[in-house]
Amino acid sequence: MSENNKINVRILRFNPQKDKNPCFKNYEIKYDPKREKLSVLNVLDYIYENIDSSIAYYSSCRVGKCGGCSIRINSKVKLTCTTLVKGDLILEPIYNSNIIRDLIVER
Amino acid sequence: MRIINLLIDKIFNTDVLVIGSGATGMRAAIEASNEGVVVTLVNKGYFGKSGSTLVAEADIAIDSASAVNLFNLPGSAEDNPELFFEDIIIEGEYLNNQRLVEIHTSEALYRLKQLVEWGAKIKKLMKSPGHRYPRGVWISGMEINRVLKNEVKKRNINIFEHLMIIDLVIDGENNQLLGAIGLNLVQGKFYLLKTKAVILCTGGVMRLYSSTTAPEELTGDGLAIAYRAGAELVDMEFPMFLPYTMISPQALKGSIFPYDLSAYFEVEALNVKGERYMKKWDPERLEKSTRDINSVAAAIEILEGRGTPRGGTYLSLKGIKDNLIPCSKKCLTDIQFNNWKYGGFNLKELLPNLTEQVLETAPACHFWNGGIKIDEKCETNIRGLYAAGEVTGGIHGANRISGNAMIETQVWGARSGKYAALFAWANKYTPKILNRRVEELIKKYLCPLEKKEGLNPIEVRKKIRKIAGDKVGIVRKGKLLREAIEEIDRLKKEMQNQTLSFKVRTYNKEWIESLQNLNLIQVLEMTTRTSLWRTESRGALYRTDFPKTNNKEWLKNILIKNIKNKMSLNTKDVIITTLTPPKTIREYGRKR
Numbered sequence: 001m002s003e004n005n006k007i008n009v010r011i012l013r014f015n016p017q018k019d020k021n022p023c024f025k026n027y028e029i030k031y032d033p034k035r036e037k038l039s040v041l042n043v044l045d046y047i048y049e050n051i052d053s054s055i056a057y058y059s060s061c062r063v064g065k066c067g068g069c070s071i072r073i074n075s076k077v078k079l080t081c082t083t084l085v086k087g088d089l090i091l092e093p094i095y096n097s098n099i100i101r102d103l104i105v106e107r
Numbered sequence: 108m109r110i111i112n113l114l115i116d117k118i119f120n121t122d123v124l125v126i127g128s129g130a131t132g133m134r135a136a137i138e139a140s141n142e143g144v145v146v147t148l149v150n151k152g153y154f155g156k157s158g159s160t161l162v163a164e165a166d167i168a169i170d171s172a173s174a175v176n177l178f179n180l181p182g183s184a185e186d187n188p189e190l191f192f193e194d195i196i197i198e199g200e201y202l203n204n205q206r207l208v209e210i211h212t213s214e215a216l217y218r219l220k221q222l223v224e225w226g227a228k229i230k231k232l233m234k235s236p237g238h239r240y241p242r243g244v245w246i247s248g249m250e251i252n253r254v255l256k257n258e259v260k261k262r263n264i265n266i267f268e269h270l271m272i273i274d275l276v277i278d279g280e281n282n283q284l285l286g287a288i289g290l291n292l293v294q295g296k297f298y299l300l301k302t303k304a305v306i307l308c309t310g311g312v313m314r315l316y317s318s319t320t321a322p323e324e325l326t327g328d329g330l331a332i333a334y335r336a337g338a339e340l341v342d343m344e345f346p347m348f349l350p351y352t353m354i355s356p357q358a359l360k361g362s363i364f365p366y367d368l369s370a371y372f373e374v375e376a377l378n379v380k381g382e383r384y385m386k387k388w389d390p391e392r393l394e395k396s397t398r399d400i401n402s403v404a405a406a407i408e409i410l411e412g413r414g415t416p417r418g419g420t421y422l423s424l425k426g427i428k429d430n431l432i433p434c435s436k437k438c439l440t441d442i443q444f445n446n447w448k449y450g451g452f453n454l455k456e457l458l459p460n461l462t463e464q465v466l467e468t469a470p471a472c473h474f475w476n477g478g479i480k481i482d483e484k485c486e487t488n489i490r491g492l493y494a495a496g497e498v499t500g501g502i503h504g505a506n507r508i509s510g511n512a513m514i515e516t517q518v519w520g521a522r523s524g525k526y527a528a529l530f531a532w533a534n535k536y537t538p539k540i541l542n543r544r545v546e547e548l549i550k551k552y553l554c555p556l557e558k559k560e561g562l563n564p565i566e567v568r569k570k571i572r573k574i575a576g577d578k579v580g581i582v583r584k585g586k587l588l589r590e591a592i593e594e595i596d597r598l599k600k601e602m603q604n605q606t607l608s609f610k611v612r613t614y615n616k617e618w619i620e621s622l623q624n625l626n627l628i629q630v631l632e633m634t635t636r637t638s639l640w641r642t643e644s645r646g647a648l649y650r651t652d653f654p655k656t657n658n659k660e661w662l663k664n665i666l667i668k669n670i671k672n673k674m675s676l677n678t679k680d681v682i683i684t685t686l687t688p689p690k691t692i693r694e695y696g697r698k699r
């Protein structure tokens with residue numbers, strides 16, 4: 001679990017054009033779930049905007065309706081926009097096959 | 108031809124190309140397909156998982172008597188399409204194109220009937236601000252999306268997902284549309300689509316503002332594409348804001364949950380001193396006034412230092428707290444109070460003390476009243492270029508009333524599909540695409556992938572939003588607008604050198620943003636220049652330096668057109684058929 005108001009976010013990264021296999025990359029984020037309330041999508045946006053803009057993920061409506069942002073969050077298929085972050089995260093694409101890049105799959 | 112083949116990965120032919128697959132785009136594609144032409148529907152996101160339709164808490168407006176006659180809903184027999192027409196014009200502050208609104212109100216019932224025949228389930232009828240009678244037939248946006256998707260799938264319609272159209276190809280000499288260039292965001296490949304007609308159904312540009320209720324695709328692509336192609340735009344000074352959206356916690360930012368509460372329950376909007384500020388603006392309707400006035404009122408409280416610490420106003424739920432749960436039956440939206448859910452959000456976690464709380468809220472950009480100028484057949488000033496839905500201007504004037512966005516998708520989607528198809532049938536013009544023009548355009552869009560130095564697209568987007576939020580927000584004034592124009596000019600030059608930190612072509616979010624930024628800034632410039640030009644306050648535009656609504660001088664629409672790469676503005680008298688506006692100068696606020 002989180003320590004010192006920080007959480008670890010492990011994201012399965014894969015660029016089929018370059019990489020042989022998908023590989024986890026670790027990001028450390030400052031976040032205290034007791035004081036703030038962030039969704040997984042907020043965290044992905046934070047990583048994209050501030051740490052690593054090469055990360056590929058999809059989001060559209062941001063209110064739990066379009067379903068486009070579903071990925072596996074800590075092994076369960078969920079929407080990134082409505083899932084609250086309560087501690088460390090493991091983020092993987094919804095399937096292991098047909099990965100276009102990172103968290104985006106062909107469907 | 109040799110060079111083109113290097114840059115263009117795929118060439119595709121169609122009769123009618125529909126850009127955008129929300130309710131308007133799908134309705135347009137269905138109607139065009141019914142006319143027997145080859146229809147291709149393209150979309151920037153996943154098909155059926157993107158666009159504004161899905162997030163609509165959708166009341167679909169038709170005249171109340173038809174709601175009784177057609178669907179046996181508890182409407183009023185006293186209403187008729189003419190009264191519906193009058194309310195749209197009065198609340199749109201007389202800037203509407205009355206010829207279009209006549210069609211809108213007389214065809215609304217047939218288009219809704221069609222939707223219900225296709226299987227859309229009606230929940231209830233509601234009366235919304237600005238309507239004299241209950242006209243809002245409630246069908247959720249997700250339900251509309253489901254029904255239209257079914258109908259699209261029944262037909263032989265080509266669908267391309269993740270295809271962002273980045274420009275139209277025009278034969279300037281003959282003012283004729285030839286095709287469109289698209290980028291497949293997933294493959295990073297360029298498509299050239301040769302077509303006889305295009306229907307733009309791409310919606311608004313709400314993502315120009317950091318506070319918005321709209322999905323992420325809404326970056327004004329269609330507006331900017333049309334502008335660059337030489338189409339005329341109208342009423343661009345009227346971005347619409349929705350009052351009472353969440354500003355905190357961040358996960359709920361932009362949620363329309365408080366607005367929903369304000370629509371169904373007795374709530375009080377308060378400034379930090381506890382004053383019910385709507386008394387100043389619309390003493391009878393108060394929070395039930397139209398959304399333009401509610402938003403302007405809140406923005407002024409915030410601007411004048413009476414806002415909350417987070418930069419909003421309070422929405423007191425005191426009036427409903429004791430009976431919030433039993434009341435939930437009255438609710439038409441997807442607020443499920445029994446298990447404390449709103450949409451996909453768990454309110455137990457997000458707002459644990461909801462019933463005791465006041466919510467901190469602020470207006471967020473919700474809709475785009477203006478847009479591409481069309482005629483009764485949805486045709487623009489370019490032959491073969493059609494537009495429908497939110498991307499167009501003219502139906503809503505200076506302010507849209509509730510329920511008119513969704514019915515607009517159906518009335519105008521259907522019309523555009525029909526007339527674009529008829530045009531394609533009659534059009535013998537064989538598209539001959541000019542090699543050099545396409546090559547130049549693609550090179551320009553590839554630039555950020557090749558340039559080593561320049562601005563990062565994320566930073567550019569932030570800069571654009573900062574100008575929009577700080578200087579071209581709900582409440583505007585001449586000095587700030589002039590500053591904004593200078594900043595836009597500067598940023599436009601800097602933006603010619605956008606560069607990506609990661610040069611991969613497949614679903615590169617930075618690359619997508621670099622292309623969207625070109626559209627965002629173009630629309631921001633339109634809104635800034637037209638806002639400065641209009642020296643009065645009306646509907647969704649409030650100017651502190653010109654706070655009155657001036658019907659003596661400003662019963663005019665401002666038109667914008669790209670003439671030799673210069674944004675040129677023009678005014679024209681509003682189009683009036685039956686409802687003559689009063690020639691008065693009056694205080695901003697209550698309209699009746």
